[in-house]
Amino acid sequence: MTWPFRARRPAPDPLATLRLQVRLGELADELRRIENDTDLYARAHHWLAVQSAYDSLLREACRLAGLPADVAPLRAGGHAGAGERLREELELSSRGWSW
Template identity: 50%
Template sequence: MAWLVSLGVFLVLCVLLGVLLPNPPPARWRRGLQRGAAWLPERLIGRLIGRLRPATPPEPDPFDTLRLQTRLGTVSTKIRSIESTPHIYARAHRLMALEAAYDDLLDEACRLAGCPDPPDTKRSEAKRWEEEQALAARGWSW
C-alpha cells in the first residue's frame, strides 16, 4: 500500500513540475517518460493477473520419468538377485536397504504419475503392491 501512496505523490510532483516549469522537457525525456508510462500499467496488470490466477503445475519431464523407471528396474533387479542367492554376506541388511530405496522410488514415481497417496504411511508389502498396481494402471513399466 505504501508503494501506491508513493506513486501518487510522485505523479502529483510531476504534474506540479510541469505546471511550474515554463519550457517543456526535452524530447529525449518525453520519449523516456512515455515509454515508462506505457510500461507501468502493463507491469501492474501482469502482477495482478499473476496473483489472481493460480499457477499451473509444470508438466513432468518425460526424461525424468524415464530415468525413474530405469532406476526402479535396476533396484528391483538387484532385489531379485539378492533374494535368489542363498549364501550372500549381509543378505538381510542389503535386502532391507534395497527395499527402502525401492519404496522411496515408488513414492517418487507415484508423485510424478499423480497417484493418490494411501492413507497410512507405514511401509508394508500391501502398500508396495498398491503403488505398483497404481503405476501399472497409468502405463508405467520397469
C-alpha cells in the same frame, strides 16, 4: 471472477520419468539377485536397504504420476508394507508405467 476451468498440472518431464523407471527396474533386479543369493554376507541388511530405496522411488513415482498422497502410505520406520507397495505398483502400471 471465477474461471470455468482449472489450471492443468504440467506434464512430468519424460526423461525424469524414464530415469525413474530405469532405476526402479534396476532395484527390482537387485532385490531378485539378493533373494536368490543364499551365500550373500549380511543378506537381510542388503535386502532391507534395497527395499527401502525401492519404496522411496515408488513414492517418488507416485508423486510424479500425480497420485494422491494417501495412495502411498508408509509404515513405521519409513518402509511400505507389501500391500501398500503392490497398490502403488498397480496404480503406476494402470497409468502406463513399466519397469
